[in-house]
Amino acid sequence: MNEGLSPRSLSILKALVENYIRDGMPVASGVLARESRLQVSSATIRHVMSKLEQAGYLASPHTSAGRVPTTQGYRLFIDHCVTLQKPHDEQIQQWKERLSPDRFASDLVAKASSLLSEITQLTGVVTIPRSDKIYLQQIEFLPLAERQVLVVLVLNDREVQNRIINTHRSYSRRELELASQQMTHYCRSYDWQTAREKLWQELQQGKKEIDVMLQSVLSITDELYVPGADMDYIVDGELNLWNNCDEPVSVDEVRSILQLFSEKNDLLKLLDQSMQAPGVKIFVGEESGCEALDHFSLITAPYQIDGDVVGVLGVVGPCRMRYPEAVSVVDITAKLLSSAFQLNSV
Secondary structure: OOOOOOHHHHHHHHHHHHHHHHHOOOEOHHHHHHHOOOOOOHHHHHHHHHHHHHOOOEEOOOOOOOEEEOHHHHHHHHHHOOOOOOOOHHHHHHHHHHOOOOOOHHHHHHHHHHHHHHHHOOEEEEEOOOHHHOOEEEEEEEEEEOOEEEEEEEEOOOEEEEEEEEOOOOOOHHHHHHHHHHHHHHHHHOOHHHHHHHHHHHHHOOOOOOOHHHHHHHHHHHHHOOOOOOOOEEEEOOHHHHHOOOOOOOHHHHHHHHHHHHHOHHHHHHHHHHHOOOOOEEEEHHHHOOHHHOOEEEEEEEEEEOOEEEEEEEEEEEOOOOHHHHHHHHHHHHHHHHHHHHHHOO
16 A cells, blocks of 8 residues: 555655665755656655655665665555566576576576576575475385395486485395386376375275385385475575675674575575465565564565475565566566476476
8 A cells, every 4th residue: 555645755755766776875855856757846855755754664864864765665665666677588588598497406496596696686595396296206226235225216307316224124126126116106197295195095905015115215205205394495696795785784784694594494484485475575674574684675486396386486685676677587587497397397
């Protein structure tokens, strides 16, 4: 809501925020009168700015005659004044090529994070896909020692994970091949959670021999694929926080957000929250509820695999970021990453 602001007040707020985002300096009424197309006097602009400050949309830093937007002012600007800047088709095609589907999932995520950072000159953040939605394409059992078996898990034809299990007895190579075939059959037909349920049903109904080794494998893969337990993210462009650091963001505040990236838990909670909502979501300053982000903005969008939301990506930067560009880049990158993962699973 615009809280009943007149079109003129909203136009002045828009001009002030855009000026502040561009220059990073408190904006005075005289500057807006000279540089904007508002076609109103400096005195009128000064009066409106005073009203906007009283309403909590602007603030006067120190003894400066100019004003800067508050979190509330940024929110009003984002909700009512931002017009997205769609990139040219040629640019989108270049980004698409950077996110080639012929990559490991972790490689795709890293590339997406790097792409976000490079284009926006902000810090890119991309969560690694939630593994409860990743498809296991193949499981191989290979004999190691007398009572040890190597379990090789192939995800989406490309990602490979290995685990060693201890068994209650030795197994012949033929037994291991049959077990591989049995489990691979289900994994290629369903996502892991569904495959697991069907495997247990088969075992319990006596259609397949109940085997301690298979039970061990089910337990191990359950540990690998517990929904939400493995949520992690890749960050790129942390130095952009330093490059864009200016008032009111201090060096200590930048250090605080770098610590947030390192410790992960608080940011993961916020990113997980973003996964629950469709489309682009914008947290401005203290709206995030995370103290380290009080002077930063986070823009996020979820991405999908086979229609299921499996992760979220976004950018972090000063509140005075270029929102039209950043929002558009985040939205398009989420769609391109979804498309790349879709092709990866074919």
